[in-house]
Amino acid sequence: xxxxxxxxxxxxxxxxxxxxxxxxxEEDLLVRQHSPLMSPLVWDLAHVGNYEELWVLRQAxxxxxxxxxxxxxxxxxxxxxxxxxxxxxxxxAEARRYxxxxxxxxxxxxxxxDPYGPDPLHRGGFVFGLVIQxxxxxxxxxxxxLQLSGTPGLVRDGELPPGxxxxxxxVFVPAGPFTMGTDTLPWAYDNERPAHRIDLPGYWIDRxxxxxxxxxxxxxDGGYDDPRWWSPQGRLWLQRSRAFAPxxxxxxxxxxxxxxxxxxxxxxxxxxxxxxxxxxxxxYARWAGRRLPTEAEWEKxxxxxxxxxxxxxxxxxxDDPGPATANLGHRAARPAPLGAFxxxxxxxxxxxxxxxxxxxxxxxxxxxPGFRSFPYPEYSEVFFDSRYRVLRGGxxxxxxxxxxxxxxxxxxxxxRQIFSGFRCARSxxxxxxxxxxxxxx
Ligand code: AVJ
Ligand code: FE
Numbered sequence: 001x002x003x004x005x006x007x008x009x010x011x012x013x014x015x016x017x018x019x020x021x022x023x024x025x026e027e028d029l030l031v032r033q034h035s036p037l038m039s040p041l042v043w044d045l046a047h048v049g050n051y052e053e054l055w056v057l058r059q060a061x062x063x064x065x066x067x068x069x070x071x072x073x074x075x076x077x078x079x080x081x082x083x084x085x086x087x088x089x090x091x092x093a094e095a096r097r098y099x100x101x102x103x104x105x106x107x108x109x110x111x112x113x114d115p116y117g118p119d120p121l122h123r124g125g126f127v128f129g130l131v132i133q134x135x136x137x138x139x140x141x142x143x144x145x146l147q148l149s150g151t152p153g154l155v156r157d158g159e160l161p162p163g164x165x166x167x168x169x170x171v172f173v174p175a176g177p178f179t180m181g182t183d184t185l186p187w188a189y190d191n192e193r194p195a196h197r198i199d200l201p202g203y204w205i206d207r208x209x210x211x212x213x214x215x216x217x218x219x220x221d222g223g224y225d226d227p228r229w230w231s232p233q234g235r236l237w238l239q240r241s242r243a244f245a246p247x248x249x250x251x252x253x254x255x256x257x258x259x260x261x262x263x264x265x266x267x268x269x270x271x272x273x274x275x276x277x278x279x280x281x282x283x284y285a286r287w288a289g290r291r292l293p294t295e296a297e298w299e300k301x302x303x304x305x306x307x308x309x310x311x312x313x314x315x316x317x318x319d320d321p322g323p324a325t326a327n328l329g330h331r332a333a334r335p336a337p338l339g340a341f342x343x344x345x346x347x348x349x350x351x352x353x354x355x356x357x358x359x360x361x362x363x364x365x366x367x368x369p370g371f372r373s374f375p376y377p378e379y380s381e382v383f384f385d386s387r388y389r390v391l392r393g394g395x396x397x398x399x400x401x402x403x404x405x406x407x408x409x410x411x412x413x414x415x416r417q418i419f420s421g422f423r424c425a426r427s428x429x430x431x432x433x434x435x436x437x438x439x440x441x
Contacts, residue, residue, distance in 0.1 A: 032085070032149075315405070326341060328395075
């Protein structure tokens with residue numbers, strides 16, 4: 001097998017071993033509705049296999065459907081998440097048999113295809129990249145479901161590097177053009193394309209994500225009770241949700257605790273805040289006299305290399321993520337402390353943009369100029385309706401296959417069961433110059 005085909009086979013196996021680990025549980029845990037926001041885990045499992053059948057076997061290779069009668073059940077647009085336990089979906093044993101049957105045929109298809117031929121689904125292994133990324137995205141969703149269910153056993157205490165002191169610290173990104181998006185990454189989604197020039201005014205952006213300590217100051221300052229900090233929609237969300245702190249925070253009157261996969265532990269003050277929705281991120285930023293970065297500001301700070309005049313695949317360069325550059329792939333079931341990855345810094349000095357927590361941006365999820373839907377409009381295009389905010393950078397729960405400078409995630413602004421945090425930014429004033437920036441490197 002070619003190198004590319006070997007990499008694809010390894011990617012398929014890695015994604016499947018995650019799905020298997022997250023669904024290696026009692027039947028009841030897999031079929032139950034843990035939250036109206038989430039599917040039962042057994043739905044995600046068979047949906048992953050059904051997507052793989054649909055795209056690799058049927059669309060790319062013209063193979064006759066294995067189980068056409070179940071397509072409707074696993075179409076995410078037909079049935080809302082909250083209704084999926086009421087459908088005649090496959091049980092755990094049958095779901096496992098089905099996805100294994102699909103996978104065997106997919107490996108045969110991999111053998112047979114020509115990744116250098118003209119078919120855009122085959123070229124560069126695109127359709128395999130599509131299903132590998134899709135499975136990893138659902139694996140992260142399954143982790144969020146497991147977190148909501150309080151299931152123990154998913155805390156992995158993998159080693160993470162120590163943090164370093166991190167007071168208020170921001171870096172300056174001078175005015176100038178950069179290239180946003182990509183034309184060349186073979187597995188990039190349609191929404192990351194095409195590459196295009198954007199000229200940004202100068203701005204300041206936090207070196208690190210906002211940490212629990214800083215966020216707890218906002219809470220202690222009455223941030224959740226002060227309408228000044230909240231957008232009109234945010235005020236409505238506050239009233240309806242009765243939120244008083246990030247999801248999974250518990251107050252014992254004096255100190256903060258948090259629950260994580262069924263464990264209760266003191267809130268680690270030096271970790272990035274996670275499980276905040278867009279409204280909370282937006283309110284914090286206003287309280288701090290700042291704002292959320294736009295998506296373009298986030299991407300430029302993350303990946304632009306002004307000396308080379310090109311975008312890097314990750315903030316530190318094009319090398320694959322490693323233990324010293326980012327916290328990805330469920331090494332530990334938590335974000336790393338602030339300052340843990342100096343080797344992962346971008347050209348302007350920002351750190352921890354890749355991994356740890358998804359970062360809310362101030363931008364709606366909209367198409368890049370020149371966008372063309374590929375291979376189907378339901379992946380991205382149907383969400384371009386200004387009801388979804390963009391998140392960037394991936395979380396501790398994201399596999400490296402679904403994280404890069406150009407990768408775009410999106411969600412409703414009220415969602416916070418995802419592994420979401422943020423950092424702040426502010427526009428530069430005319431007298432700001434690169435020389436004055438303490439963080440410019
Ligand atoms: C990009 C994470 C918003 O989970 O709805 C999964 C990814 N698309 N199956 C989602 C996705 C189709 C998507 N997000
Ligand atoms: Fe899906």
